[in-house]
Structure formats: structure tokens, C-alpha cells
Amino acid sequence: MFRGLSNVIIKEVKELIRDPKILLGIILVPALMFPIMGLAVQTAMQTAEESMRSISIAVMNLDNGPVAENLTNFLTTLNVKIVEVNNLNFSEAVSYVQQSNLTGLVVIPFGFSYNITEGLKTELNVYTVFRGGGIAESTSSSTISVLLKTFEEGLVFQKVHEKFPEEDPETILNPIGMVERTIIKGNSVNIHPSALFGAMISQSLGMPIGIMMLLIFAMQLAATSVASEKEEKTLETLLTLPISRFTILAGKMTGSIIVAVVGAVAYILGAIYYMSSFMGMMPAEIGVDLAAIGLAPTPISLLLLGASLFMSLISALALAISLSVFAEDVRGAQSLVGPLTMLFVFPMLFTMLTDIHALPFPLMIVLLAIPFTHPMLASNVAFTGDYLTAVIGIVYMAVFTIIVLYIAARIFGTEKILTAKLKFGKLRLRKRQKDQT
Amino acid sequence: MSYLIQVYGETEGNKEAEERFEHVGNGDYSLSFLSLNSAQRHANKHVRSVLFANRGLSMEFAVEAKNVVKDFGEIRALDGPSFNVRQGEIYGLIGPNGAGKTTALRVTSTLLLPTSGTVKVFGRDVVDEALEVRRLISYLPEEAGAYKNLSGHEYLEFMTKFTTRNKENLKETVAIAAKISGLEERLRDKVKTYSKGMKRRLLVARALMTKPKLAVLDEPTSGLDVLHSVHVRRIIKQYVEKQGVTVFLSSHNMLEVEHLCDRVALINKGKIVAEDSPAALKKKANVSNLEEVFAKVVGLV
Ligand SMILES: Nc1ncnc2c1ncn2[C@@H]1O[C@H](COP(=O)(O)OP(=O)(O)OP(=O)(O)O)[C@@H](O)[C@H]1O
Ligand SMILES: [Mg+2]
Numbered sequence: 001m002f003r004g005l006s007n008v009i010i011k012e013v014k015e016l017i018r019d020p021k022i023l024l025g026i027i028l029v030p031a032l033m034f035p036i037m038g039l040a041v042q043t044a045m046q047t048a049e050e051s052m053r054s055i056s057i058a059v060m061n062l063d064n065g066p067v068a069e070n071l072t073n074f075l076t077t078l079n080v081k082i083v084e085v086n087n088l089n090f091s092e093a094v095s096y097v098q099q100s101n102l103t104g105l106v107v108i109p110f111g112f113s114y115n116i117t118e119g120l121k122t123e124l125n126v127y128t129v130f131r132g133g134g135i136a137e138s139t140s141s142s143t144i145s146v147l148l149k150t151f152e153e154g155l156v157f158q159k160v161h162e163k164f165p166e167e168d169p170e171t172i173l174n175p176i177g178m179v180e181r182t183i184i185k186g187n188s189v190n191i192h193p194s195a196l197f198g199a200m201i202s203q204s205l206g207m208p209i210g211i212m213m214l215l216i217f218a219m220q221l222a223a224t225s226v227a228s229e230k231e232e233k234t235l236e237t238l239l240t241l242p243i244s245r246f247t248i249l250a251g252k253m254t255g256s257i258i259v260a261v262v263g264a265v266a267y268i269l270g271a272i273y274y275m276s277s278f279m280g281m282m283p284a285e286i287g288v289d290l291a292a293i294g295l296a297p298t299p300i301s302l303l304l305l306g307a308s309l310f311m312s313l314i315s316a317l318a319l320a321i322s323l324s325v326f327a328e329d330v331r332g333a334q335s336l337v338g339p340l341t342m343l344f345v346f347p348m349l350f351t352m353l354t355d356i357h358a359l360p361f362p363l364m365i366v367l368l369a370i371p372f373t374h375p376m377l378a379s380n381v382a383f384t385g386d387y388l389t390a391v392i393g394i395v396y397m398a399v400f401t402i403i404v405l406y407i408a409a410r411i412f413g414t415e416k417i418l419t420a421k422l423k424f425g426k427l428r429l430r431k432r433q434k435d436q437t
Numbered sequence: 438m439s440y441l442i443q444v445y446g447e448t449e450g451n452k453e454a455e456e457r458f459e460h461v462g463n464g465d466y467s468l469s470f471l472s473l474n475s476a477q478r479h480a481n482k483h484v485r486s487v488l489f490a491n492r493g494l495s496m497e498f499a500v501e502a503k504n505v506v507k508d509f510g511e512i513r514a515l516d517g518p519s520f521n522v523r524q525g526e527i528y529g530l531i532g533p534n535g536a537g538k539t540t541a542l543r544v545t546s547t548l549l550l551p552t553s554g555t556v557k558v559f560g561r562d563v564v565d566e567a568l569e570v571r572r573l574i575s576y577l578p579e580e581a582g583a584y585k586n587l588s589g590h591e592y593l594e595f596m597t598k599f600t601t602r603n604k605e606n607l608k609e610t611v612a613i614a615a616k617i618s619g620l621e622e623r624l625r626d627k628v629k630t631y632s633k634g635m636k637r638r639l640l641v642a643r644a645l646m647t648k649p650k651l652a653v654l655d656e657p658t659s660g661l662d663v664l665h666s667v668h669v670r671r672i673i674k675q676y677v678e679k680q681g682v683t684v685f686l687s688s689h690n691m692l693e694v695e696h697l698c699d700r701v702a703l704i705n706k707g708k709i710v711a712e713d714s715p716a717a718l719k720k721k722a723n724v725s726n727l728e729e730v731f732a733k734v735v736g737l738v
Contacts, residue, residue, distance in 0.1 A: 007598045011584065018586035233582040237640070240546045240576040241599050244568055415549045419509070 004243040005251055012225055012255025017262075022224065026217050026263040034270030041274075055143055056081035058097045058105045060090070065113020067155075074151050097129055104128040104144055116155065124148065185385050206271065207379035208351050211309060212344040213267050215316045215372065218260035219337050222317045223324035225252050227333030235418065245412040253317045260313075301381040304390040308378040308397060315371060315401040316340075318408040325411050325420050347373035351380065371400040498557075499524045499651050499683040500545055505554035507540050507707075514540040516707035517554060522651075522685050527677055529698035530687040531731065537707040538687035539579050542655050545685060546576040558651060577644040579655035579687075582636060585629035589620055589639050592628060596643045610646050617672055618642035619665070633660050641669050645676050652676070654686040658693065670697055691727040701727070703734055710734045 016022050057075075059082050061068050072082055083102065085093045090107075097105045107125040115122035126148065128141040160169040182193045229235035238248060319340060324333035347370055350356055356367055356377065367373050374393030381390045411417055500522035507515040514537045522528040530538045543549045545556055547567040556563045558570045583592045590611065597610045615624055618638040628636065637660045644652055657673065658666040670693065676682040688694045694701050695715045702712040711718060711734045715727055722730040 004599050007595060011587070011595050014591070015584050015586050232585055233578065233580055234584055236543075236548060236578040237576065237581055237643075239548055240571055240574065241596070242568070242572040243599060418543075418548055 003247070004241070005247050005254075008243070008248060008251025009254045009258070012251055013258050015228070016221055016225060016255060016259045019224075019228075022221065022259070026221070026259065027266050030213070030263060031266035031270045034267075034274035038274040053079065054081065055079075056083065056102050057144060058083045058085045058093060058102050060085050060088070060093055060105065060107045062086075062110045063108045063112035067113035067116045068108045071108065071151055074154075075147060078147060080147065094127070097127070102129065104141060106144070106148075119159075206268075208348040208376045210264060210268055210271075211312075211375050211379065212348045214260055214264040214309075215312060215344050216341050217263040218256050218313055219316050219320035219340060220334060221256035221259050222252060222320040223327075223333040223337040224330050225256055226321050226324040227327050227330045230327070231329040239417070246409055249321065249408060249412045252321060253314065256317055257313055300387065301378075301390075304381055304387065304394065305375070305378045308375040308390065308394050311394065311397040311401045312372050312375045315397065315404045318401070318404040322404065322408045322411055325417050328421070343370050343372050346370065347376050351376040371397050497524075498522060499526075499559060500528075500685055501555075501557040501560075502541070502545070503555050505541070505544060505556055506552045507537075507544060507549060508552045513707055515544070515551070518702075518704065518707070518709040519554075520702055520709055520712060522683060523700075524683050525677065525681060526699040527673065527684040527686065527697055529694040529701040530685075530704050531689070531691060531694050531701055531727070532687075532704035533735070536704045538704060539655055540707075541704070542576070542653050542685065542687055546574055546653050547571055548576070573650045575644045575647060575649040575652055577640055577652070577654045577657060579659065581640050583628045583631075583639055583643075586627060588627055589618070589624035589631070590615075592639065593624070593643055593646070597647065600647045614639075614642040614646035617645055619668065634662060634665060637661055638665060638669070641672075645672060645682070648676065648680045648682055650681075651683045651685060654684060656688055657686055658688075658690070666693070673697065691731065695727045703731055705735050 017027075057080060059072060059075075061072070061084065076082055083100075085096060085105070088096060093105055105127040107127070109123055109125065112122050112124070114120075126144060128144065156173070157169045160172055164172065180192050182189050182191050182196050184196075229238060239245070320337045323336045323340070327333035327336050347367060350359070350367055351373070356364055356373065359367070374390075374397050377393055378390045381387060411420065498521045500520075502521070503519045504517045505515050505519070506513065506517050516537075518537075518541070520528075530541060532538055540549065544551050545558065545563060547563045547570050550564055559573055561569045561573070563570050583589070584595075587595065593611045593614045594607065597607050597614075601607055601610065615621065618624070618635075618641070620635060620638060620642075623631070623635065624639075628639070631639065641654075641657055644654060644657075652673075654673070658669050661669060673684055673686075674697065677684055686698075698715060700712065700714050701718065702709045703718075704710070711721075711730070713721070718727065718730045719725065722733050724730055724733065
């Protein structure tokens, strides 16, 4: 039945991979997009770090008391460059800060020291210059407030110590020590939940996005490979070759999968590179050993994911091919297949952001009815341990796959592949003719 | 002129053709150098019947069409014609635009399903035994392309691999196609760099290279210049004479049909209005060429 299949596959892969548009759009751009993004973010981060190290602010000291002096000294010891603007009025100071590229202006009001020593509440006015809102800017402005808060904490400690010389100020201020752990699959594990979520982010975000990209690539390729046969007028010859029509269909699907996998791998490698460029900046506790706490994928969960993924690929391709048969050329096919990407984007967003089973019932049903939700759910099996859902999803996918594959085979097996056309225009014309008579 | 000799240099001892070739001027469609003398024809017919006996195909007709109807919605493209293509002959369909020539060839090639009636290729039904039929035929569409990102050579290899797995055969077949197409060095270039005529030559070559039992050729010389048309016609003739190929073709070019075909069918509005050898048709209508026969039969004059 499959005589000549490898020949067809080789041809499909050659045709697709040598197409400059496909090479660029599906392999090169995704592979380069992330590293370039990573580079941009890294550069921004570095600038932010540098600007943090060399913060310079203007200080308008209207108090001139001892606490105000302590404050400026504290900031200076922490490497903050301070420019005194006591000789300017407020509006002059503001325009000076703007012009001389300072991060902000701190105004210490009159009576600041007095109020603090007398135990009265006082105020400190901090003005940050808004220059465009990049990452570097927001970090340096938050740095100012962090430094001021640290100074405030010091004051509090000192006060507490004066009132209760016998006791540890730390115990008074933070009487409860919180120890946070996580329960995984019914066992308590000595890991902070946020650390765990950080570690899982690659799976709960990366997998659905990766699956979505793979499916979208494969569909576009399959649609292209059918439509270009029409556009380039090679279809008729292909259909009269001594091979079964199903072989042609299978060859097109396999060829598209191969090229899509290359594209998806390029995309994932790019994404990993991108992620790893952040890793250096994340706290070390994120290095959680997933295998040790039973969250690494088990062979069964991998098998389920693989099966689910395989079937969604096949059905997505059969769907794309069946649709693209109705198009006259590659452009037409791609715009016919384009709306189908909604079938991946919604499930991806919901699986990424929430637990689908916690959604309102109608929404949940709609999402579960979309076959492509299931591979994304299956990618969660590794940490939910909910094999049943995955298996039900796979059965559902299998039924859907068989149906669309049957439809695609029917279209390929008959003359429909040659004669099928979307006849919107024609129908309208006929109606008009009928109306006239 | 050296190019010419290279392409047409192989007249394989056919002195008559060689001599007449010299007299074919630019734009001269007479092609009379192709007509062999009757003794030669007779000998070739004998060779053909031996070839067929060896292939174990003793069905009487290469194509046997009975009351074929093909509707496209409200349009009736074929209105019940019946015709037979004999083994080892060149059978031509001629008719005006939209007469149903392409439709008839597509039905024969298993691309379209007849609305009613039957078509058999060497006794095999084009609907029920489509795959078997595809093993016997090779189809050259009226308007066709080749995979633009493959080289001409890769394209021919791809096409050959469906009929042979033997490396030697593969090489040989591709070499034959290279000769038929006359593309030579250009076969190494991607198809997207070819001109229309070069593409057509590649496709004609691929249709004939595997020596199919039945070659279905829809306007084989469309888009070719005079010299390449002459070359392609010569090759077609040669394949029928020497390789036992049967040819079922369509054409707009009456002179081409007149000199190439053993028998022709005149088709108009989906119906066959006359069928015979070109000579007999002319004689019956008492005119000097097929064009006039056609005009008479269709009622244009
Ligand atoms: N896919 C199709 N859908 C609808 N109508 C079609 C289709 N293919 C052919 N027809 C119609 O069938 C009729 C016969 O067309 P066909 O292509 O067989 O003509 P032809 O003899 O090959 O003409 P030409 O000399 O122009 O190639 C025409 O009226 C044409 O409009
Ligand atoms: Mg035609």
C-alpha cells in the first residue's frame, strides 16, 4: 500500500525546505527570534544593574537636623551619589534634576529630625524622573525606595531597642517565623511553593507554547504542500502516478511533520537559550531537583503525552490538508487554515493560565471539545498524576483523528481534490440569475 | 545549427527522414519527413504485436470508452461518446475549445470519475481498478508544471523511482529523459529557472521515458517552438514504432494530428462527430486537409 512513500516524503521535504519563504518563516526566524530577544533583555538588565550601582539623586534638605544628616550619610555609604540642591527653589530643583540626568529628587521637609526624635509621624518626599519607562529606569527608582525603607527599618530597630533593652528587637518585630513547604501528590516536600512554581515554569508555559507552535507550523506546511501542487500545476501528474492516493496523503503529512519538527526544535532551542539568559539572574533556590520530588515525567506520562501529541499532529494535518484542497493557491490555503490556529491559541492560553477544570462549566465543555486542548492537558500529567484525564483525552483525540483522516482520504481518493473549489462567488451569481428570471 | 543537429541528429538510419529534415524550413508544419513508407509501417506493426504478446496484455483495445458522460454541475462536458483506441496506434482527439478533449483524457487517466458510462484501459476499469490503470499509463496534463525547487534531474529521478527500484534502470531512464528533453546541462538547475518551453520538454520527457503502455498526452506540443515541436512529434512516433507505446492525445493543431495520428476523432460539444484515419476522413468529406473536414462536420461552412 505504501510503495513509493519514502520517495514522496523525500520530495516533500526537499520542496518545503528549499522554499525560501518556509526556510525563513519556519526555521530561521523562530531560531533567531529568541536569542535576539534574549540579547536585548540581557543588555537591558545589565544597564539596569549598572545604573543601580551608580544611582545619583538630588537632595533638598530643608531640615538640616541630625536624622537628616544620618540619612544622607547612610545613602552615601551605599554608593548613592548625592547632589545637594539646597540653594535652589523647588521648581528650579525639579528642572535641574530633569536636565542633569539624575534619577530623582528627595525633599527632606523642615522638622523631619524633630518629629522622629519626638516619636511623631513625619514625611519624606521622593520624586522620580520619568524618562520613558524602560526596565533600567524602573529598577533604579525602586532602588531609591528600597534604600529609604532600609533606613526606616534601622530607625525602628533603634527605637525598639531603646524601649525594650532586654529583648531582641527582631523577635518583637517578627514574632512568627513562617516556614513554607509544598504538598505534592499527597506528600509534603521541603520546598517553598514559589520556588517550585519557578522551576515548573518551563513545563507549564514552555510545553503548551511548544505544542502550539509545532501544530501551527505543521498545518501551514501541509496546507502549503497541497496548495503549491495546485499553484504549480503538478497535482494532476502526481495523482496519475502508480501510487495509492493514501500514500500521497501520508507522504505529504510525514514531510510536513518532519519540517515542522525541525522548525519546532529550532524554536525550542531558541527559547531555551532565551530562558537560560535569565537563569543567571534568578535566585539559586530555583534549582529544584524535580526527579527527587516525583515531578519528573514518568515513562507513562511521556508515553501519554507522545500519543496525544502524535494524534493531534495527524488530525491537525488532515484538517489543514482537507481545507487547503479548497484553495486555488498557497495564499488561499494559508488564509483558509489561518483561523484554525484559534483552536490552539485558546487551549494554550487557558492551560497556561488556569486549571481548565476550575473554569465555569460551559467554558470548560467548549475547551474540552476542542481536540487540541488534550495534548496540552496531557503535558500536565507529569505533575498532576491524573492519568485518567489523559487517557480519556487520547481516546477522544483518536476518534477525532480517525474522522478527519477519513475525510481527507475521501477527498484525496476521489476527483474532489481536483474539482473542489469554494464557490461563494458562483453561488451568489446563480442566486442573482434566479432572482432575475 | 549545431544545436539542431545535436537534438535531431539521431534519425537512426531513417534516410528518408534525414533527407527531408533538411527541407523543413522555419514555420513549415508539413512534417512530411515523419511519414514512413508503408513497408516500414507494416514491419513496425508486426514488432508491436510481438511486444504486446510478450507483455501478456492481449486485450484488444488500449482504451475502450462506452457512452461516457461527465457533468460538472450543470455543464455537460462529455455527452456520451464511445470510442476505442487500438493497441500500438496514435489516436488523436481534435475539437474546438471546451469540446471536452481534456475531460476525456482526464477520465481515461483516473483523474475524473465519469458521471455515467465506462472507460477501460487495457481491460481495466478506470474507476474500480484505478491503481492498476495508473500503473499502465503516463499522463501529460495540458497545463502542467514541475516541482520548482527540485532540479530537472531530481524531478526525473523522483518520477522514475515509482516504476523502478533498480539503480541501473533508474540511471538509464533518466538518461533517456535527458535525451528526449534535450535539456542536457540545464537539468542540474532548479526547475524554477526554466522557460515555459523547457518545462514542457521536461514533462514530455518524463511522460515518455518510462515507456508506458499507454501515454495520454494533452496537447503535447503546446508552448513549444517549431523545432522542438518537430522533435517531440518525432519522439512520440519513435516510441510508438519501436517501444510498443500506445498514444492517446489531443491537439488543436490539425496538421500535427494529420501527420502524427493513425486515427482521429473529431469531438464537438462533448460528442464525437466523426472518427477515422486522417486520409479516410479527408476522402469522405472530399477536402484536402483535416481543418476543412472539421469545419464541414461541425457545420461552420
Ligand atoms: N473542473 C471543472 N469544473 C467545471 N467545469 C469544467 C471543469 N473542467 C472542464 N469543465 C467544462 O467542461 C467543458 C469541457 O472542457 P475541456 O477542458 O474538456 O475542454 P477542451 O476540449 O480540453 O478545451 P481546450 O481546447 O480549451 O483545452 C467546458 O465547458 C469546461 O468549461
Ligand atoms: Mg483541453
